[in-house]
Amino acid sequence: MTEPQRPKLQVRIIPVTALQQNCSLIWNEETKHAAFVDPGGDAEHLLGALDHFGLKLTRMWLTHGHLDHAGAAAELRERTGVAVEGPHKDDQFWLDLIEDTAQRYGVPGLRNVTPDRYFEDGDVLEFEGLRFEVSHTPGHTPGHVVICNKEMKIAFVGDVLFAGSIGRTDFPRGDMQQLIRSITTKLWPLGDDITFVPGHGPTSTFGHERRTNPFVADQITGYAGAQTIAPDVGEQRTSKRWT
Ligand SMILES: [Zn+2]
Numbered sequence: 101m102t103e104p105q106r107p108k109l110q111v112r113i114i115p116v117t118a119l120q121q122n123c124s125l126i127w128n129e130e131t132k133h134a135a136f137v138d139p140g141g142d143a144e145h146l147l148g149a150l151d152h153f154g155l156k157l158t159r160m161w162l163t164h165g166h167l168d169h170a171g172a173a174a175e176l177r178e179r180t181g182v183a184v185e186g187p188h189k190d191d192q193f194w195l196d197l198i199e200d201t202a203q204r205y206g207v208p209g210l211r212n213v214t215p216d217r218y219f220e221d222g223d224v225l226e227f228e229g230l231r232f233e234v235s236h237t238p239g240h241t242p243g244h245v246v247i248c249n250k251e252m253k254i255a256f257v258g259d260v261l262f263a264g265s266i267g268r269t270d271f272p273r274g275d276m277q278q279l280i281r282s283i284t285t286k287l288w289p290l291g292d293d294i295t296f297v298p299g300h301g302p303t304s305t306f307g308h309e310r311r312t313n314p315f316v317a318d319q320i321t322g323y324a325g326a327q328t329i330a331p332d333v334g335e336q337r338t339s340k341r342w343t
């Protein structure tokens with residue numbers, strides 16, 4: 101007796117727009133069903149990728165409302181009939197600003213979008229028999245979410261975390277402390293061996309960032325070190341000044 105094989109998914113990163121945003125194309129080689137995470141622009145190019153691999157789009161997920169992550173969602177929905185899902189509803193104001201922002205950045209063809217469904221922390225998405233877990237991770241934007249599949253050990257983290265950096269927090273309703281809390285309380289518990297696809301630049305693993313990231317390494321945040329590391333020696337000395 102052999103166990104029925106779980107469908108194995110393929111993942112390709114397709115940079116879109118002048119901001120080189122990492123749109124992820126995920127698909128099942130057997131059924132040819134595909135999902136986009138963060139179709140931020142270049143709709144024609146993304147449809148061309150589906151054609152190239154012979155795929156049928158069945159899911160479209162957004163991590164947050166910024167133009168380079170969500171700008172092609174409305175057009176792809178019109179042309180494929182696939183629903184737009186995510187991010188959390190607190191990012192709707194960003195989704196309503198895509199056209200304005202795109203004009204200022206000089207990125208043509210991007211459109212505002214209202215999702216068919218908002219994500220909540222703890223939502224479980226199904227795609228080709230696999231579970232994708234949603235975490236609400238505010239800080240870069242208030243409605244940002246991260247989507248993780250533990251079987252494939254992969255997470256799509258948008259602009260929360262990058263290889264060697266973290267997301268900007270100087271936008272309206274951005275919050276640095278909240279972003280760091282999102283990373284340490286929502287991302288790190290997913291596991292050190294999870295590879296993440298950030299919104300821009302190369303992939304990395306949570307474990308590598310916990311060791312080396314200049315913003316959120318354990319050494320800096322105190323994550324997981326608080327209980328195991330002996331009290332700071334310098335502090336002990338000052339508390340033991342008898343004279
Ligand atoms: Zn962003």
Ligand SMILES: [Zn+2]
Nearest residue numbers: 121168259299
């Ligand atoms: Zn971005």
